[in-house]
Every structure is written in structure tokens, then in C-alpha cells.
Amino acid sequence: MGLFDKVFKSERDIVKKEIEEVPWHALTEEQQLEKIKQESEKQPVVIFKHSTRCRISRMVLNNFERNYDLPKDKEVKLYFLNLIANRGISNEVASRFRVRHESPQMIILKDGEVVHHSSHQAIDVERIKEFI
Template identity: 30%
Template sequence: MEKINEIAQFEELVESKEPFFLLKHSTTCPVSAAAFEEYKAFLGEAGTNQKGYYLAVRESRELSNYIAETANIRHESPQVIFFKNGQPEWNESHWKITKDNLASIR
């Protein structure tokens, strides 16, 4: 799991066309903290070779807004977006961010 802060980093990920998950979260919200733990558990599970990235919304507001605009997905926090072939394929927010929900996405 890698933290991103810049629009250029996000653009590089999208342009690679490789599938990846992106978590947008708040470092001050308990719901976001729970989602972050579920996300870490999912990515750390044996046999999971999914690529995962995250950003802290307060630190990277410009990037968070950019992703919402370019993906055409209303911003929420916490929020996970799965990108495949450079396009958003799935997204979920708040308490629906669970290890099991994430594992069901391919």
C-alpha cells in the first residue's frame, strides 16, 4: 500500500492501465479509520496481489477533488475506488468498505 499526494502520481497510475484500488480517507474520522484498517487487511491478505494506494483528503484536497472530477464519482470520505484499464469500475464508501467487499472485486 502506497500513499499518493500528487495529481501526476494518480495520472501515472491511470495511464498504466493496470488495475488498482484507491482509498480516500480522513485522518480525523473514526469511520475512516475503520475503513483504513479493512483496506489494509484486504491488501495484506495472503494471496492478494492487488495494488493499493491511498490519500489523506485533508492533506491532498486538490488531488481528491481532481479524482472526483475525472472519475465522475461524487466525493465521499472514506471512499474506495477500483480502477481497471484506466477507468473507475467500482466504488464504495463508509461502512461498506470491508475486507470481504473489497475481496469480491476483480
């Protein structure tokens, strides 16, 4: 690591090269929910609901991303929902999949149905592994 890296990059930026990036797909349109349900017929689908105004949500998201280590050969699709920017979509997720809204929240779909949901500190990458 050079002097330039120490001065202009944060420790997270430097370490990030070693961390597996989470392959998020943005959930920004209500029409995506039908596609998500169909995708879950072929592979597990995860919806991660995050509030950009909540420190706990930020902490849980950071922990999830830091611990993300799903094998690249396993098929799973990860959707990221910014609750503040997409409140209506969040409400539709709760209604359509019959899961009470929480934030942060992780919902796992398989074969068109919710097979797991958790919130706050119960959100864990290991739970996804149980369904892939």
C-alpha cells in the same frame, strides 16, 4: 512474549507481526493520477481516500487493514490518499474519474475506468478480489 513486549508494545504492535501489511503507495501529487490510470491498464488499482479527522474513516481503515489478505501473487496496486493533507488531489480524483467524493472511500480502477466504488462500511477487501 516477554515482559518487555507487554510493557512497551501495544497489543496491536504484537499482533501486527501476524497481520499481512497492506502495501500502500502514497498518493500525494496530482500528476500521479495519469500514472494510476495507465497502471490500471495492466492491473487493478485501488485508491483509498481517508480523512485523518474522522473517527468513522479511522475505523473503516483499521478494519480494512485488519482484514487485508490479498494473495501476494495477484497484481493489484493500492494507493492511500490522506484527504486532509491533499484536498486538491481528492477533488481531482472525483472530477477525473467521475465519482462523487465521499470519505472514507474506496475506488477500484481497471482498464482506465472505475469498476467499483464504495464508502463507509461498504468498503471491503472482498470487493477487490472480484476484480483481480
